[in-house]
Amino acid sequence: MRIIGMALIAGAATLAALPAAAQTTLKMNIAIAQNSHYGVAIDTFAREVEKRTNGRYKIQNFYAGALGAERESIEGLQLGTLDLTMTSTGPVPNFVPDVAILDIPFLFRDYGHARAVLDGPIGQDMLKKFDAKGITALAWGENGFRHMTNSKRPINSPDDVKGLKMRTMENPVHIQAYRAMGIIPTPMAFTEVFTALQQGTVDGQENPVSVITSAKLDQVQKYMTLTGHVYSPALILMSKAQFDKLSPADKQAFLESAKEAVKVNRARIDEDEKRAVADLRAKGMIIVENVDKTKFQAALAPTFVDLGKKFGQDNIDRIKDYK
Numbered sequence: 001m002r003i004i005g006m007a008l009i010a011g012a013a014t015l016a017a018l019p020a021a022a023q024t025t026l027k028m029n030i031a032i033a034q035n036s037h038y039g040v041a042i043d044t045f046a047r048e049v050e051k052r053t054n055g056r057y058k059i060q061n062f063y064a065g066a067l068g069a070e071r072e073s074i075e076g077l078q079l080g081t082l083d084l085t086m087t088s089t090g091p092v093p094n095f096v097p098d099v100a101i102l103d104i105p106f107l108f109r110d111y112g113h114a115r116a117v118l119d120g121p122i123g124q125d126m127l128k129k130f131d132a133k134g135i136t137a138l139a140w141g142e143n144g145f146r147h148m149t150n151s152k153r154p155i156n157s158p159d160d161v162k163g164l165k166m167r168t169m170e171n172p173v174h175i176q177a178y179r180a181m182g183i184i185p186t187p188m189a190f191t192e193v194f195t196a197l198q199q200g201t202v203d204g205q206e207n208p209v210s211v212i213t214s215a216k217l218d219q220v221q222k223y224m225t226l227t228g229h230v231y232s233p234a235l236i237l238m239s240k241a242q243f244d245k246l247s248p249a250d251k252q253a254f255l256e257s258a259k260e261a262v263k264v265n266r267a268r269i270d271e272d273e274k275r276a277v278a279d280l281r282a283k284g285m286i287i288v289e290n291v292d293k294t295k296f297q298a299a300l301a302p303t304f305v306d307l308g309k310k311f312g313q314d315n316i317d318r319i320k321d322y323k
């Protein structure tokens, strides 16, 4: 009996002497608040990664641009100063120009259409284009359909946007389209938007309701119109150098965790879409819900011709007709 006891103690000592399974901590950054459609996604991602890698990997999340705005985060992945980010496609064309085709206004009919295109061969093939830029695109997430807000006047038709100084993402397709509508586009990082609106540096901006609510833009904007003028995809991106270090099993774990994160991301947007208008109205915003989108499409007709030449009308039609 005593011998068994001593063997157990020796065994325990040996185990204790074994180094704890090394845990690697990776940093992940987003430009918007934790209580948002991105925040719930990256918190889910972190939980799933830790669980699926049995604690070998821990994800430390940063919110509201604590480690920089979206373009800086993507640069950080390439430089190795950041490991992961969830970002809109705003600054992405600066890194992977082909992605900009997805930023064409009125390209997607509704959420179902957009999600099907991104989850299908068109979207999945596009994810592979990031590798050459030192970035691993783990999954397409979602930002949502974008709407216009401003502090000057209600927008009921394209005429009402003429001369408005609007903050835009650093996105060439968006800037071209808004300029064509007579807007004065002012590209800037999202982390600067609240102050710019508050100080009147710009009159307005455009974003999905999930961003408008999570960033409390009702505090600095009086009018909103549900233009739904463009669908805004998002991406979960990882430094390729970090991804390449993972074992095949851990690579799978990260990809599956990203999938789980996207489910939560989309579910949160569906929720926000249901309640945001009432919430924002209750907070004092004047909201134009029914706007004739065909008038905005007509105002963009010359831009669509030009973008057809740039991206290939057949590529655009393939997305538009996707079922």
Ligand code: EAX
Binding pocket: 031, 032, 070, 087, 088, 090, 143, 169, 189, 190, 206, 207, 208, 211, 232
């Ligand atoms: O990705 O820059 C933007 O307007 C984006 O929609 C925001 O950063 C969320």
